[in-house]
Amino acid sequence: MPQPRFQLASLALATVLALPLLAISALPAHAQAGAAMPISVPAQPLGTALNELARQARLQLMVHPDLVAGKQAPAVAGNLTPRQALDRVLQGSGLVAELQGAEVIVKKAPTADPRDAATLSTVTVTAQSDASGVTEGTGAYTTHKVRTATKMDLSIRETPQSVSVVTQQQMRDANMQSLDDVTDALPGVTYSKLGTERSYFYSRGFQITDLQIDGMSTSMAESFSADAMSLNNMAIYDRVEVVRGANGLLQGSGNPSAVINLVRKRPTREFQMSAELGAGSWADYRAQLDVSGPLNAAGSVRGRAVVFDNQANSFKQGAEADNRMLYAIVEADLGSATTASLGFSAQRDNHQGYDWGGFNTRADGSFYDLDRSASLSGAGAHLNRDNYSVFGDIKHRLGNGWNLTAAFNTVRSDASFVANYPARVSDTGQTLSWVDAEYQDKQVAFDLHATGPYTLFGREHQLMLSLSRRRDNFDYDIFAAQGSQTIDISSFDFSSIRVPGFSSTPTTYALERNEKGAAVATRLRATDALSFIIGSRLSWSDYASRSPYTNASFDSGRQVIPYAGAVYDLSAAHALYASYTDIYSIQQYYSPNGLLAPVKGKNYEVGMKSQFFDGRLQTAVALFQTDQLNLPVALNMASTCGLTGATRCYTEGAKVRNRGIDLEVSGSPTPGWNLAAGFTYSDPKYVAGPNNGLPYNTTLPRRIFKVSTDYRLPGGKWRLGGNVQAQSAMSYSGSGYRIQQGGYALLNLHAAYQFNNHLRLQLNVRNALDKHYYQSIPTNNNYGGVFVGTPRSFAMTLRYDY
Known part of the structure; x- marks a missing residue:
């Protein structure tokens, strides 16, 4: 079903305005x-x-x-x-x-x-x-303040969990355009693909089911959430913060994996403007204009607007993308102690020749010898989606260091999806099974919290109080394909792949998530060197699913989620910490009697955080253990469960434990040198249930190493840098087959020349050594799921700042 198109005339204006501005290269450097x-x-x-x-x-x-x-x-x-x-x-x-x-x-x-x-x-x-941790304009690969873990005014060092930040400077240097690009640089976080635009993010062995935007949760828990939600544009975000482990204190439900918080750009008190023109491999062209500053003479009202346009082909045959975005936010001082903001974003994200199913392996699990540009999608496949968001907040300074914030965030996503996945019928024969789906996702979240200091026993401590509520209504219609097509994988012709007809009457599915919670946490300064963070959340979650085959619901009841941490300063440069957190998640697996009980997650962590070179460089070492209980175990009975009434039935009983280590370095070892690096080792295993002793989710790498760097050469005109991402092997063993992608390393490079204080030209080379690898592998030897990594690519960006 086609969606109404919106025309962003200002996108064309952005390009027109950018050209004369870029020509002003003779202005003096400030x-x-x-x-x-x-x-x-x-x-x-x-x-x-x-x-x-x-x-x-x-x-x-x-x-x-x-x-x-x-x-x-x-x-x-x-x-x-x-x-x-x-x-x-x-x-x-x-x-x-x-x-x-x-x-x-x-x-x-x-x-x-x-x-x-x-x-x-x-x-x-x-x-x-x-105090907000804004990274724009800092030129750094790190920041000081991160509130994603507790909402309290704590530094990364004072937070007793593993915390990472990808700053504005790091995103610009690496030309990060999507959340996938950001994840490539995030320590301890990886992702898999089930469709070129459907990404699943993982940390510490488990999937990340909820993202945050400005600290407010946005659900990605449904199987098709990534089809509806567009995450391929970083133009409106100042930074991306990640807290690894459980985050139940503020989030409530989820996995003990991590929380990814996308922090939007805010208006500035002084006028500033940036314009970008970019061109890259496979006819990838983009233009962006970002304008911010006061809207009245007193500066009490400020605004910011970002317009973005991207037209691109792909290394995949027949694939095209058309991405447009408009973002606007207004911020006003309502008095000397109160500030309010209101904003919206609108994004159209269309993909033709959309590759959803990828490729199968051979029956023995080996990969077909295909060109990286090969695709089974056909020209008629597409994923077209519109995302709209309205958000705002009111912040009031109560005095004596206390702050009260009320915020809301709403998201509406509409998507039209036509694509296929392959099923092997012979050694080279593949039947293409098509799906026509219409998605609609409506999410709303509210948050009210207060933070501030108080004095007890002659010492100053901090307190956080929070109330939150969110709802996610995800509806979709599936139109059944009328026929299929069989191709020979060794000699198929992309242009001959055709879209079949579909039924006129859809099968309708409706999913609803609700969550509300109240949280309290305090940071107690026991001594000058020792502090404790103690908190808890009361959380209520419910989930309902409706289809012609089932009408199931589950109410978690009241869940008590504890949070405890301690930080001990060994010296001005080194601090030890320990923490324990809980989390839970309503699962989507069904028994014959309905949905299974929630999965329980626990996270234990100890570590040390340090500072070197007068604090310019931060390091962290963490040992962690994450547990998940009540995981599903398949029952030996007929497949009569789930939304379709034809999927396997399960019971609770499995438990997974993951133990590992996180190492991280970020900052500036010397002036002009930015560095961010991380290494993670994890080894998730079943410790209860029928798979006791076996490894868990072997399609994820056990060892991940990432390093990003940028160096300003003497004279200040040239900057050179790049990043390396290396990971260990991924594999899956089934009955009579084994699928394996060996360990690999990717090298990305960038170079930039600063003509003056305003104009910069940058070249990025991704996968510089043109490594042939598979980004994701499936858990079966049929029904697709093999996605090849992107070949070497180039991008040139001309940026003007004022």
């Missing part, structure tokens, strides 16, 4: 250390003033928040050099700035007291970070 420039910074808190000065002078700021806490900066205005402006902003603060090219390190002024001098080593890189 970040030259000796060049004077107009500076205007009003009197305000010192941390805010430094961020504003860094933005105006195009500097990368590094300062520990504790150094500027409670200090005020005077007004600074005039035609000043960065050195002069910094000295005036820091006047009377007891702080000094070291200016190295475009990088600034703020630390305590030298003193004759050796006890004070010793504290210089505690300076931590936050790269222009503010």
Whole structure:
């Protein structure tokens, strides 16, 4: 069923506006250390003033928040050099700035007291970070603040779980366009494909079933959620945060895998604009315009808009993509203590020649010798989807460090899907089975939380209180194919693959998830070195599924989810931590009597977090154990269960345990060098049930290594870098066959030339060594699921910033 098209005229305007702006390459560079420039910074808190000065002078700021806490900066205005402006902003603060090219390190002024001098080593890189953790404009591969785990104002070091961030700078350097691209760089996270646009994300051996957008959960738990939800555009996000392990305190239901939080870009208090034009392999063209700033003279109302257009072919025969997006948000100060925002996004994402089923293996599990461009989709296959979102929040500063936030997020997704999957009927004979589906997903989430300090026994502690509720209604119609087509895999012709007719009356399915919860957590400072985080969530979830074959529902009742953590500072540079968290998930497996009881998840973790080079480099080492209980066990009986009334029946009884290690490094070992690296080893096994002792989900790699780096050459004009992602083998053994993809490593490279402070040209080469690999392998030797990795590709991006 076709969806109504919307025309974004501003997309064409973005390209038109970008061309003359890109030509203005002779403007003076702001970040030259000796060049004077107009500076205007009003009197305000010192941390805010430094961020504003860094933005105006195009500097990368590094300062520990504790150094500027409670200090005020005077007004600074005039035609000043960065050195002069910094000295005036820091006047009377007891702080000094070291200016190295475009990088600034703020630390305590030298003193004759050796006890004070010793504290210089505690300076931590936050790269222009503010309380929200914004990474835009920092030029860094790390940030200081992450609230995804607890909502409290804690640094990564103070959070007793494994935390990673992919910043705006890292996304730009690697030319990340989709969540798949971001995942390629995320430590400990991987993904598999069941369709070129259907990705399933995993961490610590288990699937990530819920994403967050600005800290509010968005369900991806249904089998077809990825068909309806479009996640192939990072243009509107400032950063991506990940907390590995269970996140039941804030999320409620899910797996003890990880939570991925996509954080949207927000309006800025000063005008800024960026424009991009890009071109890449297989006629991949894109244009983007991002404009932000005040909407009135007082700056009390601010706005931001992003328009994006992408037209692309693919290395896959007959595949084309047309992706358009409009994003807008307005933020207003309703008083001295209250700020409100309201925004929306609209995205059209169309794919022709859509490859859903991939390829089969041979009967023995080996791969067919096919060109990487081969596709069984046919020109008539497609996945067309429209995504709309409306969101907003009100933030009120209650005083004494307390903040109250009320937020909502709504998503509507409509998708039309026609595609096929292969079934082997002989050694080379493949029957193509077609599906015509119409999806509609409507999600709404609300969140109310308060955070702030309190004093007890002479020490200051922190408290978080939260109420949340969300609902997901996922409906879809399936139209049965009237006939199929058999092809010879060794000599088929793409153009001869045809779409059959479909029934006029669909089979209708309806799925509904509801969840509500109340959470409380506190950070207790037992001593100067030891702190505890203790919390709990009361959660209620229910799930209902309706089809012509079943009408099942399940109510979890009240679930109590504990959270406990401890952090002990060994020194100013090193801290030990330990944590325990729970989570649960309503599952989609059926017994003869209906849905199975929820899966229970537990996460145990101990580790150490450290800082080096005056805090510019952060490291983390974690040992973890994750458990899942009540996993399904197939019953030896007729297949009479599930939404279709013809799938296998199950009971609870299996348990999986995964033990492993996470290693991570992020930051700037030296000025001008960004680094982010991670290594994860995990070994999930069944520890109860009929598969006791056997490995679990062997189609995921056990060892994953990722490193991303970028280095600014002397002179500041050239930047060079790249990333490597390496993983161990994946395999699946069935009755009489074995499917295996050996371990492999991929190399991606980038180089950028900065013409001046505004104009930058960048080249990205992905899979530079042109490695032939299979990104995903199936759990059977029939019905598709084999997806080849993308060959070597090139992309050129011209970016103008003002």
